[in-house]
Amino acid sequence: MADITALSQLALQLLQQLISIPSFSKEEDRTADLIDQVLQQHGVTTHRKLNNIWAWNKYFDAAKPTILLNSHHDTVKPNSGYTRDPFDAKIEDGKLYGLGSNDAGGCLVSLIAVFLYFHEKENLKYNFCLATTAEEEISGVNGLELIIPDLGKLDFGIVGEPTQMDLAIAERGLMVLDCVAHGRAGHAAREEGDNAIYKALADIEWFRNFKFPKESEVFGPIKMSVTIINAGSQHNVVPATCTFTVDVRVTDAYRNEEVLEIIRQHVSCDVKPRSIRLKPSSIDKNHPFVQAGVLLGRATYGSPTTSDQSLLDIPSIKVGPGDSARSHMADEFIYVDEIGEGIELYIRMLSEII
Numbered sequence: 200m201a202d203i204t205a206l207s208q209l210a211l212q213l214l215q216q217l218i219s220i221p222s223f224s225k226e227e228d229r230t231a232d233l234i235d236q237v238l239q240q241h242g243v244t245t246h247r248k249l250n251n252i253w254a255w256n257k258y259f260d261a262a263k264p265t266i267l268l269n270s271h272h273d274t275v276k277p278n279s280g281y282t283r284d285p286f287d288a289k290i291e292d293g294k295l296y297g298l299g300s301n302d303a304g305g306c307l308v309s310l311i312a313v314f315l316y317f318h319e320k321e322n323l324k325y326n327f328c329l330a331t332t333a334e335e336e337i338s339g340v341n342g343l344e345l346i347i348p349d350l351g352k353l354d355f356g357i358v359g360e361p362t363q364m365d366l367a368i369a370e371r372g373l374m375v376l377d378c379v380a381h382g383r384a385g386h387a388a389r390e391e392g393d394n395a396i397y398k399a400l401a402d403i404e405w406f407r408n409f410k411f412p413k414e415s416e417v418f419g420p421i422k423m424s425v426t427i428i429n430a431g432s433q434h435n436v437v438p439a440t441c442t443f444t445v446d447v448r449v450t451d452a453y454r455n456e457e458v459l460e461i462i463r464q465h466v467s468c469d470v471k472p473r474s475i476r477l478k479p480s481s482i483d484k485n486h487p488f489v490q491a492g493v494l495l496g497r498a499t500y501g502s503p504t505t506s507d508q509s510l511l512d513i514p515s516i517k518v519g520p521g522d523s524a525r526s527h528m529a530d531e532f533i534y535v536d537e538i539g540e541g542i543e544l545y546i547r548m549l550s551e552i553i
Contacts, residue, residue: 203546206316207539210308211295213237214538217272217304218288218297224273224337234272234311234331241315250333251346256326257319265326265352266549268314269343269507270307270359270519271335274299280529294532302526305533306359306519307331309541316546317553324553328353335507338477343507355488357545358508361521361533364544366492367502369417370517372449372479372509374459377442378402380468384439392437396430399441402466403428406445409465411458415450417481417501421458422448443468448503451481477509482516489516491551495544518545 213233222230227250234252238245243254250273255265277285277298285298297304314329328350334342360367380399385392406423414420423445430441449458455475463470482489489499497518508517520541521533 203316203539203543206312207542209315210312210538210542211535213311214295214300214304214308215288215297217308218295218300219286221286222273222299223276224334224339225341227273227333230272231331231333238311238329241318243315243318246349248346248349249341251330251342253328253330253346253350254314255328256314256317256323258321258323259326261351263324263326264354265328266553267328267330267350267353267356267511267513267515268310268359269330269332269356270303270310271332271342271507272299272304272307273333273336273342274302275336275527278527278529283530285531290535293535295535296530296532298531301361301521301531301533302523303335303360303519303521305521305538305541306361309520309538309545310357310359312542313545313549316542317549325354332507338474338505344476344510347510353511353513355486356508356511356513356515357488358506358511358515358517359519360506360508360517361523361526362502362518363522364518364520364537364541365498365500366489367517368484368489368499369415369451369481369501370479370506370508371418371501371503372455373477373505374447374449374455374475375473376445376447376459376462377471377473378445378466378468379471380441380443382437382439382441385437387435387437392439395438395441398467399428399430399443402468403443405465411453411461413452415452415481415501418450418503421450421453422446449479451479454478477505478512480508480511480515482514486514486516487552488548491548492518492544495547497544
């Protein structure tokens with residue numbers, strides 16, 4: 200199936216079906232069933248692990264480099280502001296409404312259509328690997344991360360997230376740090392103890408003011424924000440511990456491990472990262488795919504939000520139809536025209552490198 204108009208219609212119909220099926224993170228089995236079924240109906244040999252579906256192009260050649268096409272089919276739960284049925288995929292005034300329509304259903308079905316466009320083509324310079332994955336919204340371990348070892352060698356990745364088809368050539372990483380300052384308990388009236396709050400304050404001030412030596416060309420400095428603090432049990436007891444949480448948005452100037460090491464060298468509290476797996480990423484502005492997008496009038500920018508791109512150790516780019524500002528909003532929607540435009544732009548950019 201190579202006709203873009205037909206592919207756009209297929210993508211729209213599939214998205215309406217996906218919206219009608221609740222697919223909260225960890226509960227995506229029915230949308231995985233549907234994606235699996237649709238791909239098989241179009242002659243694609245599919246593979247599945249838990250709620251992740253993946254496939255390769257028909258004429259896969261292990262001697263050639265491989266392009267990953269990835270997006271997710273899990274959604275957040277609808278917020279209380281919805282005035283519509285979040286699972287009723289109605290089209291009104293050119294807008295397709297429904298939970299997950301924008302994040303990231305439009306991207307997902309567009310990339311499925313792109314995969315089908317290239318699936319049966321022979322003599323391509325690249326292979327294609329389509330991965331439709333779960334648990335992105337919770338940064339879960341049973342989504343893309345689970346199947347990366349099964350996908351084989353990957354050379355370049357396109358991660359479908361709503362960017363208005365502009366090119367996110369860099370993405371911040373994320374580390375959440377749980378910190379504990381240690382003191383010694385005592386009676387507040389007798390100058391006893393060693394107040395852990397005061398110890399924590401010194402470290403919090405460091406987090407507030409420290410500037411990492413290297414800055415990202417795209418993002419500028421790393422951002423560190425203390426967002427939670429807890430200490431004490433009652434007014435007359437000097438607290439022995441003070442805990443606080445730091446949100447660290449890592450740029451492509453550093454690896455997460457480097458940032459963690461620098462932090463530990465400068466503070467006295469215990470620092471424990473919840474995870475270091477959500478890595479920053481970037482791609483050279485001169486990469487052929489980026490250049491193809493720029494020639495088509497697409498802007499480049501750095502994305503402050505994390506996605507499954509953070510799990511990839513290959514050059515990758517985040518790009519897709521829809522608008523990140525609509526993600527997780529009440530009465531979420533995507534413009535129908537954005538899907539067709541997304542498919543066409545994906546194909547035109549890829550055609551420049553394959």
